[in-house]
Amino acid sequence: MDEDLGAFDPTIPEEGPSAPPAGWLDDVQGYQGHGGADPAHNPLYPPPPAYSPQPELNRNTSVPEVRVPVVSEDEARTALLQFVESKWNYSTKPARNMTFRTLQPVVVYRVRMGLMDPEYFLSRVESHPLVRRDARCSPAVTAVLRLIGACDASARLDVLNPLTRPRLPPAVLLAVGGWSGGAPTGSVESYDERADRWVGVPVEGEEPRAYHGVVVLGDALYCVGGFDGVQYFNSVRRFDLAACHWRPAAPMHARRCYVSVAALDGCVYAMGGYDGHERLSSLERYRPHGNQWTPLAAMSEARSDASATTLHGKVYICGGFNGSVCLESAECYDPRADQWTLLPPMGGPRSGVGVAAYRDQVYALGGFDGVDRLLSVEAFSPGAAAWRPAPAMLGPRSNFGVEVLEGRLYVAGGFNGHSTSFSVERYDGATGAWSAVRDMAVHRSALSCCVVTGLADVAEYAFPRPPPAPPTLPDAREDFD
Structure with missing residues (x-):
């Protein structure tokens, strides 16, 4: 995570898109019948399914007790970067050459960058090579910088802003x-x-x-x-x-x-x-x-x-x-x-x-x-x-x-x-x-x-949270050579 990723290196050899082993996603909505990494069934792994909000559970539905660990936005963002920098992605190049372009909606809607500690955001996110390399990240970064500079602390808890929408409490x-x-x-x-x-x-x-x-x-x-x-x-x-x-x-x-x-x-x-x-x-x-x-x-x-x-x-x-x-x-x-x-x-x-x-x-x-x-x-x-x-x-x-x-x-x-x-x-x-x-x-x-x-x-x-607008996920296949 702390490695200096440096500038884009075109000399790094190409490699095929990564994918989970065959059979791993047989039961995942939108991936039924795909062969995973089995080239005989699916030589090019498909992009993620379109965003589809699911209806809320009926309050009387029996739900198994699940203890979900509580993590901060900083920890969530670090985990995301580790994923991006691994080989489990939809790029044809190694992870160090990948940008946030195809993950930008997920960054906005899944990692609440506006809730991060300001010092952490400035030192670990805004200055990160993966973020600075792609101009399409700049609108979200600029919006977070405005929030950090705002005098009104309540602006950082705006339930309508996808960058600051508070998560449900544990x-x-x-x-x-x-x-x-x-x-x-x-x-x-x-x-x-x-x-x-x-x-x-x-x-x-x-x-x-x-x-x-x-x-x-x-x-x-x-x-x-x-x-x-x-x-x-x-x-x-x-x-x-x-x-x-x-x-x-x-x-x-x-x-x-x-x-x-x-x-x-x-x-x-x-x-x-x-x-x-x-x-x-x-x-x-x-x-x-x-x-x-x-x-x-x-x-x-x-x-x-x-x-x-x-x-x-x-x-x-x-x-x-x-x-x-x-x-x-x-x-x-x-x-x-x-x-x-x-x-x-x-x-x-x-x-x-x-x-x-x-x-x-x-x-x-x-x-x-x-x-x-x-x-x-x-x-x-x-x-x-x-x-x-x-x-x-x-x-x-x-x-x-x-x-x-x-x-x-x-x-x-x-x-x-x-x-x-x-x-x-x-x-x-x-x-x-x-x-x-x-x-x-x-x-x-x-x-x-x-x-x-x-x-x-x-x-x-909990305080009512309007559902976020569905993110527009780019077609990951445009990265494939």
Whole structure:
């Protein structure tokens, strides 16, 4: 890839067009009956079939689970160049003499050059001999250079521009329910990180609730406990991610508002909360296979308004409110021993705190210390003697959603001390910096967030992307001698 390809060398001898071995493409649309590289059947390998958009799959069609690796535009472009520079092409000359002419539509529509890192584009693409050799590449290169020089960063996420059209995300962040405008809401929004947009998810059978917890197990989201302004719930709702429909699941043994929830080994753990009369220390576990809740060992103290996460096979819960004071305590549950262990206390009390496992540490973010809403963050490594300070958020918030999406820690909504919030920000542990992202459409506190991966119909949860105009593929046979 890094080899200097130099100028066109006419002394390199001719060679016939490359082709896959015979039989390799028997089942590929447009190539049935072709003999591949077998000269007795097909001495000149045919050009690719014409572009033909396929209809979208019906959302109820059974699709096998496929884990597609996530790659950057730079990696995709490098892979394309490696292909171009190999002998698997439709040119009569060796790959080092081939230009991008016959691959230009694929470059535009399959490699989003406008999404590449500007430094990478300038040093590895715009200056590449294969690109500079052919003037027909210059319109796309010029367009990308304009995008790089644009002051408006949103221009690089234009869904109508084939150079910047964001790819579908491998995962989405869901914000579910909460308290908005003086009442609970059943709204569900999905954040598409690739497009930096929130999308409203139309759902059937929604029931407004706040101060609940949500987790994802397999193809379903579970909404646990909560409050609707009148009732404190022990009920559990199961959201079918394919059908976008809510259905009831088995209720908990206790009513739990301000509940903390976590998912571990295919089970849902619900702990603490408020039942309308007192704060709770109890813990129970739900197994979807039997649709049943089982009481387990209680925490060392009662707490509502806490938050929980899982790390290395254990459940961690931090902060909260015991009915009298905000808590700085934290504890860890081992499901194998059915036992809780006290952890070192946090640096200060945090009620309405957000807790998440990130980069092999437990992060405690924001909350309320009894006087102010907090923007401070601290982190704990299992086995450490104390919590350590971490970079503070951009603004204070309590009772917000927190999750990890594509290697970054997100916080969404909440109460900032004056009003419920639309705002969303994320922390990049690699750079140690927080940055603002697109606001939600619904201002809300007391919401819960979760991340969904591996959706067969992820387009239903992503920002709409109009289909690109079909590329015009040149007839590769004009390269043949």
